[in-house]
Amino acid sequence: MPEGHSIHRLAARHAELFAGEKVQAASPQGRFAEGAALLSGTVLDDTEAYGKHLLHHYAHELTLHVHLGLYGKFADGPGDPPPPVGQVRLRLTSDGSGSRRGGRRAELEPSDDGRWLDLRGPTACELLTPPEVAALRARLGPDPLRADADPARAYTRISRSPTPLAALLLDQSVVAGTGLIFVTEALFRAGLPPLLPGRELTPALWGALWADLVGLMTLAVEVGRIDTVRDAHLPEATGRAPRVDRHGGEVYVYRRPGQPCHVCGAEVRRGVLAGRNLYWCPTCQG
Known part of the structure; x- marks a missing residue:
């Protein structure tokens, strides 16, 4: 299972890819189809890691919660996504036309043709309400990588x-x-x-x-x-x-x-x- 530093690296990477962008979401596997439909067309405001939990915060108080567990993995790349292979729980794509935050586009591959992100095999992939996000944080101990850790x-x-x-x-x-x-x-x-x-x-x-x-x-x-x-x-x-x-x-x-x-x-x-x-x-x- 990935340790906390890996999740913090993923949170930063996903912000580089999509923060400030309107994303399209799909669930080729089908297990997250309803959640993907709610995310599609929504702007990713920010990402964060808390321990081994990854959170994508979208407009309209939508939060995607991912826990990779033992087998979960992300893959990403520029341009059009490849045909889905295997059990892709969630696919995010963007055409790169949204407003980018903090000049992060310069850190990406030299492409304005869009980018994609695939998630396979997570223990958890779900949408949480603000009270549910608060409950998740409350049940976790302090994270040594967070400035708010006590x-x-x-x-x-x-x-x-x-x-x-x-x-x-x-x-x-x-x-x-x-x-x-x-x-x-x-x-x-x-x-x-x-x-x-x-x-x-x-x-x-x-x-x-x-x-x-x-x-x-x-x-x-x-x-x-x-x-x-x-x-x-x-x-x-x-x-x-x-x-x-x-x-x-x-x-x-x-x-x-x-x-x-x-x-x-x-x-x-x-x-x-x-x-x-x-x-x-x-x-x-x-």
Whole structure:
């Protein structure tokens, strides 16, 4: 499942494509036909990401809510869209003739012939009313990538709970947008064991952990991948081989069980918590 930085990148991309434009919407698959009919001919005012949730805000208080889940994917391009292949839940198109906001057109491919966007396989693709949007935000914890995030709200939950810290950080009602990579890596960087009860986390440690999540996730938005290894432990500094993994990026413990810790050389461990794999160093996080 994409982590929060990917959704923030998608929100920015979709604003570049369509913000200020009147869009045409269709559902080749048919499962979103009624919603697409309501969106067609409507101007996209803005987009936003909240955790792993993507919101398109249209005129007349229409909001499209997308949660990609495990299998959802977007594709986009300039010009006329290709013939729909597979289960396209939603297709958005624009002829590029609308008023563009903030000079964003210059950031797109050099084409005034329109653009298209396809969505396949999401867990959620639905239209929400303003009260429903408010309810969605209310049930999510603070998002480290949002300027309006209140980390104290998350700490109130964490400081009262005997639940392992890793599980709390993966709970989207506690912190929104953090997935297994960010959680395991941030805990390693903080020297905190993943099974530490939340109520044992001090305010100072929480402040440092939150700040690190903000920094790591912000960097991931900028570069498009998750890198968590400090300069002193990179392959260029240590002479070790670079990481080879389909997820990309240099990490300390995520998907590295049985391999030596980049800091102390101890064997990275793997365990299971609530059906999710955990990775940690028994020495650095002991």
